[in-house]
Amino acid sequence: MSDDQLVIAGREFGSRLIMGTGGAGNLSVLERALVASGTELTTVAMRRMDAEGGTGVLDLLRRLAIQPLPNTAGCRTAAEAVLTARLAREALGTDWVKLEVVADDDTLLPDPHELLDAAETLVVEGFSVLPYTNDDPVLARRLQDAGCVAVMPLGSPIGTGLGIRNPHNIELIVSRATVPVILDAGIGTASDAALAMELGCEAVLLATAVTRAQHPELMAAAMRAAVEGGRLARRAGRIPQRFWAHASSPPREH
Amino acid sequence: MRIRLNGKETALATGSTVVDALALLGAPDSGVAVAVDGDVVPRGQWQTELREDAVVEVLTAVQGG
Numbered sequence: 001m002s003d004d005q006l007v008i009a010g011r012e013f014g015s016r017l018i019m020g021t022g023g024a025g026n027l028s029v030l031e032r033a034l035v036a037s038g039t040e041l042t043t044v045a046m047r048r049m050d051a052e053g054g055t056g057v058l059d060l061l062r063r064l065a066i067q068p069l070p071n072t073a074g075c076r077t078a079a080e081a082v083l084t085a086r087l088a089r090e091a092l093g094t095d096w097v098k099l100e101v102v103a104d105d106d107t108l109l110p111d112p113h114e115l116l117d118a119a120e121t122l123v124v125e126g127f128s129v130l131p132y133t134n135d136d137p138v139l140a141r142r143l144q145d146a147g148c149v150a151v152m153p154l155g156s157p158i159g160t161g162l163g164i165r166n167p168h169n170i171e172l173i174v175s176r177a178t179v180p181v182i183l184d185a186g187i188g189t190a191s192d193a194a195l196a197m198e199l200g201c202e203a204v205l206l207a208t209a210v211t212r213a214q215h216p217e218l219m220a221a222a223m224r225a226a227v228e229g230g231r232l233a234r235r236a237g238r239i240p241q242r243f244w245a246h247a248s249s250p251p252r253e254h
Numbered sequence: 255m256r257i258r259l260n261g262k263e264t265a266l267a268t269g270s271t272v273v274d275a276l277a278l279l280g281a282p283d284s285g286v287a288v289a290v291d292g293d294v295v296p297r298g299q300w301q302t303e304l305r306e307d308a309v310v311e312v313l314t315a316v317q318g319g
Contacts (some may be wrong), residue, residue, distance in 0.1 A: 020319040030317070045318025048260040048311065049279050049286055058285045058315045071319040086294045087313045091287035098319060207319060 004231070006203050008180055009096070009128040009149040013040045016197070017227045018069070018182065020207025021057050024216065031060055033210050036220035043069045043098050043207070046088050058092070069130070071098035076111070078118035085122055097122065098152070098205075099131040108158040112139050116146065123147035132184050135165075137172040144179050151177065152184035152205060155196065159208045161188030164195055174200035190219075190226035197230025198238070257308045272300040275310050286314045 005012040019039040024030035034042060044057055061068045070088035075081040078101060085097040101118055103111040110133050122129045128149045133139055135153040143151050153173055156162035163186060164170060174181050183196035184205040193204045204227050213219035255268050259275055266274060272288050272295055288295045289311045295302065304310065 021317040022319055024317060043319030044315040046287075046313045047316045047318075049281050049314045050260070057317050068315065069319075070315060073318050083289060083292065083294070084313075087287035087289060087311075088315075089287075090294055090296060091285055091313060092315060100319075 004235070006180065008130070013203075014038075015040045015224075015227075016203040016231055017193075017224055018042065018203055018205040019210065019220075020205065021061075021211075022073075022207045023211035025211075027056055027060055029216055030057075030211065031064070033216040033220040034060075034064055034066060036217045036224065037210065038224045039066060041067045041069050043071045043205070044092075045071055045073045046084050046091070067096075068092055068094065069096055069098050070094065071132075072100045072118075073102075075101050075118075076103070076114070077101065078114045078121065081114070081118040082121050082125075085118075085127060086125075089127070095126055096128045096130065099129050099148075110134050110154075112136070115139075116142055119143055119148055120146045130182070135169040135173070137169060137176065140173045140181075141176060144177065148179065150180045150182050150202075152182040154185040155183055155192060156186030158185045160186055161209060162186050163188050163192040164199070167195065167199055170196070170199045170201065187223075190222040193223050193226040194230035194233070197227055198233050200234055203227070255304075255306045257304055257306075257310055259310045260312055266304065269303055271303055272310070275304065276300070276312060279312055281312055281314070286312055288312050 006016050015038045017037050017039050019037050019042045070092055072081040072084040081101045089095050101111050101114040102108045119129050119131050130150045131143050131148050132152050140151045155164035180202035182203045182205050183201045187193050187206040187209045196204050210216050210219045257264055291309050
């Protein structure tokens with residue numbers, strides 16, 4: 001809806017679905033999925049250039065007029081993440097960064113100490129930092145206080161498709177947020193994305209759920225509709241849940 | 255001289271610059287960034303000569319996240 005823009009760091013987006021580019025079998029599958037998703041902001045990773053050249057993903061995003069959001073995926077320490085962000089700024093000409101500092105390969109869970117440390121450094125250096133964080137309301141608040149332009153709590157670990165395992169924590173994060181809360185990681189299917197929006201998240205970031213679906217383009221369309229539906233439901237204000245039935249038709253004479 | 259270019263021992267003529275290292279990788283003109291010994295080298299300083307044993311990292315954007 002044109003009167004309901006997502007605003008991050010003063011920049012407006014018509015779409016509340018942020019996509020990742022990882023996991024797609026090839027660029028043409030990715031292109032169809034990105035177009036179907038309606039996304040305007042999409043993550044890329046930074047990796048060593050090899051003799052075979054890049055993957056062409058930047059050219060694709062440029063052609064589709066989608067803003068690239070470089071991430072620091074694979075970084076284990078604040079120092080690694082800060083250097084990667086600086087290189088991304090140089091390579092892509094953007095000071096936006098999806099900050100990821102993970103603790104180990106089995107969980108890919110954020111390392112809270114290194115994450116906050118990196119966020120503080122990058123904010124001082126003028127970056128617009130969007131940190132991938134645990135679903136921890138205290139850490140989310142610390143990141144917000146550090147000057148991050150959004151906080152991006154996980155629903156469940158990256159790539160698991162387990163959905164939102166602790167909806168109450170997401171609500172707690174939303175309730176005290178002064179920057180957009182973006183549900184990042186764990187989305188498995190459309191209902192997960194809708195729930196994220198119903199809980200009050202401003203946007204959803206996902207990749208695997210679409211790129212590794214049997215039909216990525218179709219799932220991208222499903223996610224787009226789910227995010228829009230969830231957002232509308234949040235704005236509409238849901239009915240309270242009750243224990244007993246409550247008739248919606250007038251009582252009948254017996 | 256020898257440098258370490260994206261993790262590989264690489265021979266370069268003495269006096270070679272960042273630009274020469276990029277050419278070895280076939281790097282495009284845009285969308286790449288360079289760090290030497292852990293510090294970003296801005297595009298404007300790519301004519302800087304590399305020293306012996308320099309650790310050169312050249313990164314670009316790939317699918318991910």
